[in-house]
Amino acid sequence: MRLLVNGQKHDVAVPGDMPLLWVLRDVLGLTGTKYGCGMAQCGACTVLVDGSPVRSCVRRAATVAGRAVTTIEGLSPRGDHPVQRAWTELDVVQCGYCQSGQIMAAVALLEAKPKPSDADIDAALAGNICRCGTYQRIRGAVHRAAELMEGA
């Protein structure tokens, strides 16, 4: 099948039931997208497919063939997407393992709602677990990213 990941075409031969997550990680070597639960419970594997957040651990790669997949590696060339800048400003991360998924979920939210309310953030990020408990700073950083995007 042909995958379109971060603007690059990849022809891969993988089992038909193989989730996108493991194609990204083990075949394409894009390890920024993380495995946390394998059942769409934690959000660590969140990527964008045509701009919408998708849990790649339960999405068969075959179903996204030819569609635009964006992973954390493809978010911005220099790591300076407004969401990433906001994350830096608010010193969000701790262990960092869940943060690729958090950031991708936040990017999708801000695309859909440029000025999200706290309730919008709750709804959009409730599926992303952070065991370190960085939630308070994530909330603040999403608001800050909205400001940065507005000013951009």
Next chain:
Amino acid sequence: MRLPADSSRTDLSRRAFLKRSAMVAGGGLVVGFFVPPGLRRLVFAQESPAAAPAMPPANAFLRIGSDESVTILLAHSEMGQGVWTTLPMLVNEELDADWSRFRVEHAPAAGAYGHTFFKIQMTGGSTTTSSELDRYRQVGAVARSLLLAAAGARWGVAPDGCRTENGFVVCGARRASYGSLAEAAAKLPLPASVSLKRPEDWKVIGKPTRRLDMPEKITGRAQFGIDVRLPGLLTAVVARPPTFGGKVRRFDAAAAKAVPGVRAVFEIPSGVAVAGEHFWAAKRGRDALEVEWEPGPHPDTDSGQLRESYREQAQTAGAEAKSAGDVARALVAPDATPLTSQSTRPPLPPLTPLLPLIAEYAVPYLAHAPMEPLNCTVRRTAQGCEVWTGTQFQTVDQHRVAEVFGLETAQVVLHTTFLGGGFGRRANIASDFVVEAAHVAKGVDRPVKLIWTREDDIRGGYYRPMAVHRLEAVLDGQGGPLGWRQRIVTQSILAGSPFATFIQNGIDPTAVEGAADSPYVAAFPHHRVELHAVDPGVPVLWWRSVGHSHTAFAVESFVDELAHAAGRDPLEFRRVLLARAPRVRAVLELAAGKAGWGSPPPKGRARGLAVHESFGSIVAQVAEVAVDPERRIRVHRVVCAIDCGICVNPLGVRAQMESGIAFGLTAALYGELTLREGRVVESNFHDYRILRLPEMPQVEVHIVESREKPGGAGEPGTPPIAPAVANAVFALTGERLRELPLRFADS
């Protein structure tokens, strides 16, 4: 402990062995440094140490390159707690280099990177800052001294006449960058001694500093163990017995081997390994595998029955952990009326003298559930083997891998990656996942990465032990402390481990910490803390805050019960009990004041408080709680105060308080592992719930200004939150919830 007034002079010839060499590619200065055993004395006293052992060449803590780079090697693991930033800060307090040039690496596993108290290379017990406050500052001071000497020699001036400024040595109008001096500095003789700055001159320590690991962690570049990629790498999963201690009876590999991509299926001591070209092949292979298991020695374990048996044991005397006065006499009373779990409002009337109160508290088994599932990669080499893993226990793991392969320890090269959370799980007394990976590597002829699935993690043991506390207390006629008896029934974490020697007179200190040393307990002239150590065969381990994770809940809940029973304000009652613990009392008062204790809470909410000392730091929390129409507890706001002594990075301490609260709230509201017929019922995040973003309270952190010896920050934020919430629930509803997770009887 206070830092001595003149702690600034470090005599290197006496107090430490030091080495530097010009060995970096491209030239540069390497400062290696070894502080010999007994550092705790060395740091704060003036005794002379034992002779320092020889230092391996890899023992560098700091490299300054001719390219101006400043590289810090961490003896400890970065698992979210921020040592990637705080240890470089300690170096730079003395080095005065350009912070933007700092790079950080995990040190290789080697004895020279041993913990300054515990000797093994490890990260735990919230001790990194206290372990390294002096060592890493001394590294910076030695390097700066050599750079000053190199500049002095170049310019023909006395080094004393030069100063440093953000990565430059400056003398009058002359300036030389550290990088330009590094090679010359590396050839100079060592200073006989270096001076450390006086605390009042600190510019880095205490300054809020953002994390140095941010760029890689927001771009997906950060390398966790699970991200390791090697040529020819296989990925393996292991089928393990469904009951602890079970064994393989027989297995049929045919169906597993038929799965495309599966390369090997074989038995190892802990189960049956399936190795494939990628995780998905290995996982599908394991799904297809047929294994018949020999049950473990406890095939009937039932956590509910276990808890009841703990309650029965709590009726009888256990081993003495702490005792004073004559508690048996103090507790004798004619009208003993036990509190029951249905105790309701209004509170009992003010005490008549010698009315004992009795209450039992219980906490369940808990999994650590770090977001990065356990994993370890092993590659066998001509010289021995290489290991990549996110571990809190480097030299222990290294030694055990060597045992598996029959190698010398030094033949095992262990690379520490970033840890996707640790919480104690990656400091395994048996090195379980690392040893298992080594066994898997023995069965294949390619490098192999072992991955535990989330289900493997939740069901894989090494839990926070279940515990039951039975408390009895009696107040005097004025509501003051008289008698306190506490019986703890739980498993020993240390028994059977390399740390079993810490068990003295039947007391595993990790089972009674936070109770035996509680200032509340000490306030009762007659008191006794007892322990029943039980062994139901469930593997247990330190879980963020260890024993404090249950002792704080029992002690602080019971103190609250006593306050209400005595008709006293919970804050005032505690202030009296803490009369002889002024530092603890001050932290409690700070949190209470900032939370508006005494003023009416927002409508529909109530406040509860708790204060607890652990790992050298004191943390008080006031939780503001509501109960929604579905009878679910909702924590809206937590005001947290901490006295951690010297605070190296306030941003890091704040983050750790938020983190400890979130971790403790998960346990307070949701966390519970259930065992039925020897098997763990829960398996993944759908039935082992973790606090989610909408449930995170607004957290405010207040840090006490202090020059006391630094305590920890990683763990002390966790213990107080469960009792603070339970106490708030009582204040709101009149219902006293004595089991974690907190649940109403009717919900």
